[in-house]
Amino acid sequence: MDPGFIAQYLLNGIVLGVIYAMVAVGFTLFFGVLDVIKFSHGDVVMAGAFTALATYAGLEYLGVGDGAIAAIVITVMGIAAMAALGAVLAKLLILPLRDAPPLNTLLITLMFGLALRESVRLFYPNGSNPKPFPQLLPDAAMTIGNLELRLDSVLLIVLGLGAIVAVHLMIQRSRIGLAIRAVAQDPETARLMGINFERVVLMTFALGSALAALAGITNGLYYSEVNFGMGLLLGVIGFSAAVVGGLGSLYGAIIGGFLFAALQTIGAVWFSVPAYKDVFAFACIIVLMAWKPTGLLADKSAERV
Amino acid sequence: MTYPEVNAFTEAIMKLNRATLITTLLVFLLAGCSSEKDTVKIAFIGPLTGGVSANGLGGRNSAELAVRLHNAESSGNYTYELVALDDECKPNIGVQVATKVAADKDVIAGVTHYCSAVAMGTVDVYHKFGLPVVVWGAVLPDITYGNDYKEVHRVNGTMINQNEVAADFMLEQGYKTWVIIHDTTDYGKGHNRYFSKSLVAKGGRILGTFGVSSDQQDFNAELTKVKELNPDVIYFGGLAPTGVRLRSQMEKLGIDAVFQGTSGIVSDAFIEGLGPLSEGVIAFREGAPVENLPGGEGFLVRYDQQGFGEPPEAYGAFAFAATQLIIDAIEKVGPDRDAVKQELNTTRDHDSIVGLITFDDNGQNTVALITRYVIQDGDWVVWEQSEYAQGERSLQKR
Numbered sequence: 001m002d003p004g005f006i007a008q009y010l011l012n013g014i015v016l017g018v019i020y021a022m023v024a025v026g027f028t029l030f031f032g033v034l035d036v037i038k039f040s041h042g043d044v045v046m047a048g049a050f051t052a053l054a055t056y057a058g059l060e061y062l063g064v065g066d067g068a069i070a071a072i073v074i075t076v077m078g079i080a081a082m083a084a085l086g087a088v089l090a091k092l093l094i095l096p097l098r099d100a101p102p103l104n105t106l107l108i109t110l111m112f113g114l115a116l117r118e119s120v121r122l123f124y125p126n127g128s129n130p131k132p133f134p135q136l137l138p139d140a141a142m143t144i145g146n147l148e149l150r151l152d153s154v155l156l157i158v159l160g161l162g163a164i165v166a167v168h169l170m171i172q173r174s175r176i177g178l179a180i181r182a183v184a185q186d187p188e189t190a191r192l193m194g195i196n197f198e199r200v201v202l203m204t205f206a207l208g209s210a211l212a213a214l215a216g217i218t219n220g221l222y223y224s225e226v227n228f229g230m231g232l233l234l235g236v237i238g239f240s241a242a243v244v245g246g247l248g249s250l251y252g253a254i255i256g257g258f259l260f261a262a263l264q265t266i267g268a269v270w271f272s273v274p275a276y277k278d279v280f281a282f283a284c285i286i287v288l289m290a291w292k293p294t295g296l297l298a299d300k301s302a303e304r305v
Numbered sequence: 306m307t308y309p310e311v312n313a314f315t316e317a318i319m320k321l322n323r324a325t326l327i328t329t330l331l332v333f334l335l336a337g338c339s340s341e342k343d344t345v346k347i348a349f350i351g352p353l354t355g356g357v358s359a360n361g362l363g364g365r366n367s368a369e370l371a372v373r374l375h376n377a378e379s380s381g382n383y384t385y386e387l388v389a390l391d392d393e394c395k396p397n398i399g400v401q402v403a404t405k406v407a408a409d410k411d412v413i414a415g416v417t418h419y420c421s422a423v424a425m426g427t428v429d430v431y432h433k434f435g436l437p438v439v440v441w442g443a444v445l446p447d448i449t450y451g452n453d454y455k456e457v458h459r460v461n462g463t464m465i466n467q468n469e470v471a472a473d474f475m476l477e478q479g480y481k482t483w484v485i486i487h488d489t490t491d492y493g494k495g496h497n498r499y500f501s502k503s504l505v506a507k508g509g510r511i512l513g514t515f516g517v518s519s520d521q522q523d524f525n526a527e528l529t530k531v532k533e534l535n536p537d538v539i540y541f542g543g544l545a546p547t548g549v550r551l552r553s554q555m556e557k558l559g560i561d562a563v564f565q566g567t568s569g570i571v572s573d574a575f576i577e578g579l580g581p582l583s584e585g586v587i588a589f590r591e592g593a594p595v596e597n598l599p600g601g602e603g604f605l606v607r608y609d610q611q612g613f614g615e616p617p618e619a620y621g622a623f624a625f626a627a628t629q630l631i632i633d634a635i636e637k638v639g640p641d642r643d644a645v646k647q648e649l650n651t652t653r654d655h656d657s658i659v660g661l662i663t664f665d666d667n668g669q670n671t672v673a674l675i676t677r678y679v680i681q682d683g684d685w686v687v688w689e690q691s692e693y694a695q696g697e698r699s700l701q702k703r
Contacts (some may be wrong), residue, residue: 012525148559268526
């Protein structure tokens with residue numbers, strides 16, 4: 001195969017991997033801190049993208065021009081709104097159910113996701129149709145042989161990787177990160193040490209949801225289109241990536257995200273019917289999970305039992 | 306019985322029934338007095354409620370218009386009454402109402418179905434009861450070609466006609482190589498099958514065929530493969546949401562092929578989803594904008610005069626033509642199902658507002674009307690009226 005096309009497949013795969021990793025990191029954060037699986041995560045991704053889209057419509061109305069300023073404003077708005085939504089969700093739905101069976105949390109977040117999705121479909125103007133997402137990044141492109149290297153793809157990769165690294169540094173280096181790690185390891189002892197348990201949980205959910213919003217906006221900017229159902233598959237893929245990497249492990253989520261993107265790309269190149277690529281990718285995930293049930297990078301918390 | 310309120314309720318219903326019965330009888334008596342002619346019933350079935358009800362109501366009004374216009378003329382042998390029923394675009398409901406009209410011996414013929422799945426479910430019923438019907442909107446080929454029922458006819462075209470016209474047109478434009486992308490539903494697979502067959506027979510070359518799922522978001526891997534194949538045209542058999550994603554991701558990979566779609570993308574949602582990128586996209590659809598039909602303007606004027614609440618929509622003219630066709634047959638051979646069936650089967654070059662109607666052995670209209678569309682400045686424009694046809698703009702790769 002021509003090296004230009006190989007590079008093109010690689011580039012497509014990396015962008016996908018960054019988006020999946022951002023979603024998977026959220027799942028892993030929530031599980032690490034509170035041992036919950038939040039199934040509305042995919043729909044938060046979608047809601048983040050739609051918040052950004054609505055902000056853009058507002059900016060257009062106010063006459064603020066396209067380009068860098070608009071891109072920054074809509075990203076900040078999307079992230080802030082979803083961070084707030086994540087914290088509210090944790091406060092109102094997840095913390096009160098802390099002592100209930102885990103199945104209840106799973107169900108309630110599943111239903112919240114459904115409600116969020118249907119609300120966007122019904123109440124966003126013409127929400128059941130795919131919506132064009134504004135092209136705010138420079139559309140400069142370089143053609144190297146058969147590779148179409150677009151500046152916006154490169155920017156999105158840098159932005160996504162930057163965000164993941166920032167979250168990693170925050171958890172490893174900052175005081176709140178220390179508190180998050182303490183709660184993840186042992187909530188009771190962490191409380192005894194004077195850590196505000198509730199505040200740490202809310203912070204974690206805000207952080208994970210902010211990352212989800214960024215994934216949604218990246219998705220919108222990359223595909224120039226968002227739709228109310230986009231969170232469904234993204235949620236399942238993000239969850240699979242987190243599980244296969246090892247729920248609770250940050251590196252595991254990142255590896256899982258890129259692994260899934262790689263499997264999808266290989267599947268599409270390999271099979272003459274590309275519709276099989278998801279079948280192939282999910283089948284590989286099943287095999288991996290059977291082989292390593294605690295994930296590729298088993299989290300320390302697995303030993304906790 | 307120990308339920309007095311239930312008894313009272315039943316009684317009320319019975320009273321109501323009696324009242325209705327008497328009124329109906331009176332109406333019939335009066336109708337009988339005012340005119341010497343016999344009244345013949347024709348059924349109309351379409352989706353009158355639900356997501357596609359706009360099309361169903363437009364079709365019903367158009368069929369009603371044909372009946373009213375005929376009844377207003379004094380030259381006919383019979384007076385007609387349209388019995389309109391709702392199939393809700395659901396096969397199970399469709400079979401129920403189809404059985405209801407087919408079992409009613411007063412109904413001589415039917416103008417039936419907009420939804421392909423419903424029409425597929427009901428053809429057996431019409432055959433069993435021997436009720437001649439003319440389909441006015443459903444496009445799946447198998448409705449007429451999947452059986453040898455002499456009762457089933459269709460005035461509108463099928464995806465076979467659509468794809469034959471599509472292949473001819475694109476080859477005329479000088480394109481030589483295609484990549485086909487289709488969704489894996491019956492709709493997408495059907496389009497792939499008929500277009501590929503037609504195109505290869507006429508000398509086009511297909512470099513690759515890709516089936517994709519209809520809710521897929523990312524097509525970069527498929528499209529990178531397409532880029533390797535470097536076709537003149539990408540043919541897409543599927544619906545608007547998938548089409549929007551494909552077209553915009555084509556652009557991001559620097560693929561400059563023409564984007565050719567099917568009737569499934571001919572909607573405002575496709576243009577809204579793409580913005581300026583939609584320019585120069587080509588698609589084909591059965592039927593035509595009403596004003597472009599041979600008898601379209603007259604139809605619209607008379608439709609407006611009747612003061613219907615809803616517009617005729619894309620297939621109203623076909624429902625009108627189907628109803629007129631049935632009325633003409635009954636006028637000729639009398640209100641007898643079998644005779645009407647024979648008469649419909651021999652239809653040749655019958656003049657109608659959608660053009661000449663000729664049924665083949667399967668009861669399919671062979672000179673079905675297909676319109677070619679191109680998107681110009683954010684609108685679906687009929688090809689012949691576009692600046693592309695006049696040479697003021699040109700498509701990709703020409």
